[in-house]
Amino acid sequence: MLDDFPFYLCLVIVILLLIMLSRKIKVAYPVLLVLAGLGISFIPGLPTLHIESELIFILFLPPLLYDAAWHISWKELWHWRRIIGSFAFLVVFFTALAVALIVNYFIPGFTLALGFLLGAIVSPPDAVSVGAILKFVKVPKRLSYVLEGESLLNDASSLIIFRFALIAVATGSFVWHQAALSFVWMLAGGIGIGLIIGYMFMKTHKYLPTDTNTDIALSLLTPYMMYIAAEAVHSSGVLAVVSGGLLLSNYRLRYLSSSSRLGGLNVWDSLSFVLNGLVFMIIGLDLPQITAGLERVSIAGAIGYGLLVTGVLIVGRILSAFAAVLVTLVARNFITVADSRNPGFKLPFLIGWSGMRGVVSLASALSIPVYLANGAAFPQRNLILFITFIVILTTLLLQGLTLPYLIRKLNLTDPDEVAPDEEVYNDIRKQLNQHALLYLNSNCCEQVSRQPMLQQMALKWQNNDQLADGLLMTEESKSVYRDVLNLQRKWLINKNKEDVNIDEEIIRRHLLYLDLEEEKLQFI
Incomplete structure (x- = not known):
């Protein structure tokens, strides 16, 4: 070798x-x-x-399936x-x-x-x-x-x-009733084992004192554990990885920090x-x-x-x-x-x-x-x-x-496209800005009056502009901004559930932007 x-x-x-x-x-x-x-x-x-x-x-198969389930x-x-x-x-x-x-x-x-x-x-x-x-x-x-x-x-x-x-x-023989029972077990057992192991890893991420490196290492172990456990009891390892991956992907905001999500995205890519x-x-x-x-x-x-x-x-x-x-x-x-x-x-x-x-x-x-x-x-x-x-x-x-x-x-036309993706993206950004501005005006008037950075943020959201660099944020400003980011994430998730016409990929682009904004708070 x-x-x-x-x-x-x-x-x-x-x-x-x-x-x-x-x-x-x-x-x-x-x-x-x-x-x-x-x-x-x-x-x-x-x-x-x-x-x-x-x-x-x-x-090869478990991580490739897991990555596909994570992105779908x-x-x-x-x-x-x-x-x-x-x-x-x-x-x-x-x-x-x-x-x-x-x-x-x-x-x-x-x-x-x-x-x-x-x-x-x-x-x-x-x-x-x-x-x-x-x-x-x-x-x-x-x-x-x-x-x-x-x-x-x-x-x-x-x-x-x-x-x-x-x-x-x-x-040289094939017993149909045994095959039918085995088929049901492979489906139900594979899906069940994937969901159980996915839930266990989700709780591990959430309640144990993990950091970004630990979270990424656990995510690399997860598909192998699902696949091996399912195959060990003669159920479908593929379905275990897919079902567990879908579960963890769907609830990623609940148990992973923004640093872990960004770091894991780069490692898995x-x-x-x-x-x-x-x-x-x-x-x-x-x-x-x-x-x-x-x-x-x-x-x-x-x-x-x-x-x-x-x-x-x-x-x-x-x-x-x-x-x-x-x-x-x-x-x-x-x-x-x-x-x-x-x-x-x-x-x-x-x-x-x-x-x-x-x-x-x-x-x-x-x-x-x-x-x-x-x-x-x-x-x-x-x-x-x-x-x-x-x-x-x-x-x-x-x-x-x-x-x-x-x-x-x-030359196919897209029957599901209600508007160009960039237009939908910008429209959601405006709604996010309005939602954030409403939160500041309703809950943080005193902090805004004391903090120049929060004033600039409010002006940014009012004008639908990007946040300018150059001003240092105090811990009070960072705390308020984190609350706003979490509020925006919840709004995006609800928006994705309620509006069937919105492409989830656009929602994920916004969520990625919010993660990047939260990550920047460590350096400003």
Whole structure:
């Protein structure tokens, strides 16, 4: 390991350079990283990278899921819960079923159980790839919300199907009532364990004498504790991390100080940046390990099978997107839906086309055991690995490179945009200023009369200006200002709950500004 350390160090440097290049040429960095890893894997004399699936599941998956749950809007997740739930669970199941039927018919030696196993592996789209692409183009908010929400849950549903299919292949039988009970436990147990551990960590942050460094360290431990605890009792570690992450994110203002929130934001952004870069480079570097196991099937034949499965996934997802729209249009006659308007063909087509596969598919394929319990080799393991690699590579290149072009070409309008984001942001700032000024005039008249800094603050809020630098704040002024900041936070949270048309991202921008203002009090 120590002998290969310079290689891994150079690998990290290459990843950083490629990510900077991707921003320069406006190409999603997962695409460049996979291609670079693929190219590096052909260089002779380099160390062979042997990837353990447990390394990806334990080391990479929990923090990446936790970070995604931390950033997503619970309000929007709940608002679009039906479409997100259908894609995260129903579409994943029907995708796995379609793959199982197709490979059982076209690939010699593939049973339905093996087909379901492969379908479970390749069914969940990768959130990181989609997120990286959407940064370069403007899309309707509902598209990003649906894709982000789906990505949080589809990994759990695909891994549940994967476990059941693995049991069916290993034992040669499948007991439906046992599977149903196990499925319920994986869902309920995973969510419950995540919420319990999240609540315990929340109370630890709140009542123990922690500081910023301790809070950040605890936040790094949290996803691993959730994942390991859930997996130890055979429930869903993915759902545990997602549910616990959503709980802690939703109540972050109650148990974390502004310093901890700002510090944690920087640490988690850097950690996710490095982990995402590594996993996509690993996908490309893993090609020699995958192709080495192909014996009975030619490379050309295996590539053909991979392209066949890719085609099933792309067509199936597009059809599912249009089917979801059709179901919504019918359901609006009987129940209240998030949006009863007909979205046309553009939006569902883009949802269907945003189906790049990534790290979870690779990790699932690698976690297939080499041997069965009776000592026999696991059937078709190497071919499943190769097909998974082809699916990841093809969807990243085909859909990843064309999705930005399609978004610009279709020229989608945002039906949820009541006004430009900056206009909404400035309007909320004016309301915040008025709320703060009312508080000062009603509760702090005496302090304002004595403190020049408070007078300047009142003038700032009255004129909707930024606070000028140069005046030192007394402890009395700081105390009043902290009270005002807390009042503004509460107002923003209530505003977010009461106004369904406001994008939560705008609210979070204001909350971040208030945290920065509170942090500045340490230095003025």
